[in-house]
Amino acid sequence: MAPDTMRVVELQGFGGPEVLGVAERAIPQIAPGEVLIRVAAAGFNRADVSQREGQYPPPPGESDLPGLECSGVVVATGDRTTRLHMGDRVCALLAGGGYAEFVVVPEEQVLLAPESLDLVDAAGIMEVAATVLSNLAPGGEESLPLPGSAVLFHGGSGGLGGFGIQLGAALGLTVYSTAGTAAGVQHCLELGAAAACNYRERDFAEFISEETRGIGVDFILDMVGAPYLMRNLRSLSPEGRLAIIATLGGSEARLDLRLLMQKRLTVEGTTLRARPVRGAHSKAEIVAAVERVVWPLISSARLRPAAPLRMPLDRAADLHAAHAERSLPPGKAVLVADPTLA
Structure with a gap:
């Protein structure tokens, strides 16, 4: 009672x-x-x-x-x-x-x-799982990246990025991440990241280029926004996809459309909180x-x-x-x- x-x-x-x-x-x-x-x-x-x-x-x-x-x-x-x-x-x-x-x-x-x-x-x-999964596979389970696909989760030392690392590794993806401290980088590696970068010490786009031998990653989950936009696009492989779920660093940025077109990239912006409870693309579907x-x-x-x-x-x-x-x-x-x- x-x-x-x-x-x-x-x-x-x-x-x-x-x-x-x-x-x-x-x-x-x-x-x-x-x-x-x-x-x-x-x-x-x-x-x-x-x-x-x-x-x-x-x-x-x-x-x-x-x-x-x-x-x-x-x-x-x-x-x-x-x-x-x-x-x-x-x-x-x-x-x-x-x-x-x-x-x-x-x-x-x-x-x-x-x-x-x-x-x-x-x-x-629930919040981190729903956020990560709905962006990693926006079309449902059938749209999950294939095993071996390369993905980048920013903020790997936090709850959201950390869960993304774990889920990606469990699904057989090659996971990269960023963190702002040495302890955060070590945490990412312990969770299953193939490699992680301290973004305060190194440009993460250079890190991704080196780790992937210039190919880039297939998917990026970003919560920083404007300051990361062009570096995220440079870090994507052809036909790669960027999902932006927050704008902690700012919401307005310059975009080189030629890069978007040449690499056939997709940039998506999503939120979870305001989705309807039921129906298409709803919280019920995601849960x-x-x-x-x-x-x-x-x-x-x-x-x-x-x-x-x-x-x-x-x-x-x-x-x-x-x-x-x-x-x-x-x-x-x-x-x-x-x-x-x-």
């Missing part, structure tokens, strides 16, 4: 980590087709920082709380739910609301948690693909996602501050709401 109120971490304005404050709110009301989850932990993502800074608002009608993924236990189900039941251990893709003790979410965005993972590690899977592609890799231990940095939900501001100071260790970070569920 759920209580009437819950602890949350809310935005008490926009700005630095200090705007994150612990508060008490009413438990969210469940609607038909939704489940109510008692949150074990919520994954920390760079998108949470953008929302805190006022640059990434939630879609209309969604929770104003940060948090795009969580794990926990189903404590109630709404009308028209068919797959999930009270007591199920689950992880969920959210449009917001993860920084709380309870969250409601459409059933289509929830999966039973892999049995091999504790719930805290499971908290950091179902995660279950079909990623879950078997976890069950067979070919992919071992983990959340090495765990902090209590009440210390969300401290976690954001450590991220701002670049003092977080490599890997995925999560905020633990209920350690008894782990």
Whole structure:
């Protein structure tokens, strides 16, 4: 039985980590087709920082709380739910609301948690898995790169890039990555990257050219944006594809169309949070693909996602501050709401 109120971490304005404050709110009301989850932990993502800074608002009608993924236990189900039941251990893709003790979410965005993972590690899977897979294979599993294909995941020391390395390696791809520290580079290699580059010490386009003997990679997942655009295009092989999922370094850049045409390249821009719940290219389709592609890799231990940095939900501001100071260790970070569920 759920209580009437819950602890949350809310935005008490926009700005630095200090705007994150612990508060008490009413438990969210469940609607038909939704489940109510008692949150074990919520994954920390760079998108949470953008929302805190006022640059990434939630879609209309969604929770104003940060948090795009969580794990926990189903404590109630709404009308028209068919797959999930009270007591199920689950992880969920959210449009917001993860920084709380309870969250409601459409059933289509929830999966039973892999049995091999504790719930805290499971908290950091859904957002990164859905983002990586939907960009690596935008046409579904049949569009996955063939084994041996070369791919580049920027930000390999973070949760998103790190998961991309693991997934790519598990699928038999030749994975390259970038990181900003020596420890980050080592982390990429330990996750399965064939090679990794410290972008503060070396131009990553030169690194890719050397590693691939001038051929380039078939796919790049980028979250930096403008400063990386032309170097990304130079790093692609003919008919290669660049997916841009964020613009941390800026959103406006000059583009040499001749290079795009000569190499027959594809540049795509995508987001996940604002996609519809159901229908074509929806969250439901992506989550179902995660279950079909990623879950078997976890069950067979070919992919071992983990959340090495765990902090209590009440210390969300401290976690954001450590991220701002670049003092977080490599890997995925999560905020633990209920350690008894782990």
